[in-house]
């Protein structure tokens with residue numbers, strides 16, 4: 001993928017851009033990256049295991065008796081940082097997603113693919129769990145390559161079976177964690193402890209997810225980042241010459257060659273290529289395959305130390321910083337992203353904070369106007385739909401204001417909504433016929449929960465006696481009502 005960042009790089013040929021680093025002539029080229037070591041790798045280890053700890057522990061953490069995070073797409077129940085979202089909150093959910101995307105664009109325009117190298121679950125599981133087990137079973141890069149190319153022997157079969165078994169067990173564990181985020185830890189516990197026939201769907205899901213994760217980490221590996229992940233595909237448009245990426249300082253490094261004062265600092269040892277988990281040559285410039293894991297930085301720093309040169313021949317830097325020797329600049333484009341993100345984030349925050357605990361919708365009963373009641377009264381039929389968005393039962397009260405009439409529930413004494421539940425109830429508004437002056441009377445209904453006003457709903461009360469037509473000037477003209485009333 002072409003990118004302005006790349007145009008200034010040192011390699012004369014751009015032919016490496018014609019194919020991905022791991023597919024040649026339609027065939028997958030297996031990578032055997034060397035073990036990573038170094039300062040940044042140690043930090044990445046710490047970050048990875050802390051994040052892994054959070055990922056595993058979150059499903060066990062509850063707030064108010066419910067998980068902190070739940071993404072139950074099947075039952076359309078979502079909990080995000082303890083805040084429940086319902087299908088009725090789709091607008092809010094959509095806006096939150098848009099805000100998140102703008103944040104990703106903003107972050108990427110500054111820091112490139114830091115997320116991929118440091119925090120993406122795919123990288124964390126691949127590099128800090130599966131790859132480490134692979135090194136433990138098969139050995140470092142050279143031994144892995146030898147083993148792969150060797151004939152099938154008892155030793156090879158034993159090593160392969162051991163690896164497959166351990167990989168599958170870990171994939172099974174990941175599948176359980178994954179499912180815990182979808183159905184909740186309590187449901188998962190039931191699947192694990194109760195007879196399988198009671199939870200056949202859940203059990204089959206775990207087995208399927210386990211195979212999917214096994215396939216991803218044992219076979220797909222870096223292909224997920226190179227071919228599948230949409231975020232990786234977007235790098236070409238998100239990065240520019242001011243973005244901080246893992247970059248080779250070609251000004252300092254070229255011309256590359258054996259240690260000599262006649263050459264630049266790069267001694268062409270190719271260690272940066274050998275450690276790369278996506279198999280690319282960073283000296284060619286920024287490429288979409290680069291997940292910013294910084295393995296090449298550590299590798300090159302170790303070489304620079306050995307040859308008594310300053311570290312940082314490969315480092316986190318922007319293309320402009322390397323080319324023009326200028327410090328990082330916060331560009332207008334970045335300010336614009338930050339502005340849009342701040343605006344959206346503020347709107348979403350206000351909407352979430354102000355979101356009522358109970359959502360109320362009041363509608364007139366369809367196809368009905370009014371009904372005569374004894375004692376010279378007239379009524380209109382409405383329905384109220386209440387959705388409880390909390391984890392507690394709610395008692396709701398409806399109050400009619402700005403209209404002299406009575407609001408009467410039908411068949412029930414009060415509006416009690418169970419937690420997580422909803423309620424659909426009819427009610428009447430009954431007015432004294434003599435007091436009704438107009439055919440269409442605007443009314444306002446206030447909805448209270450625990451004495452707190454949570455919603456205000458506007459509607460219309462239809463009067464019975466006369467029909468007033470508005471003329472073109474907006475004046476009401478009285479005319480005789482032929483049907484005295486409409487029966488319900």
Ligand code: SF4
Pocket residue numbers: 246272275276277278279280281282289290291292293294295296297
């Ligand atoms: S080029 Fe460097 S930072 Fe990029 S993926 Fe390869 S090793 Fe990681």
Ligand code: SF4
Pocket residue numbers: 248253265266267268269270271272273283299300301303313314
């Ligand atoms: S590790 Fe450093 S010195 Fe070695 S080839 Fe890569 S850039 Fe050059």
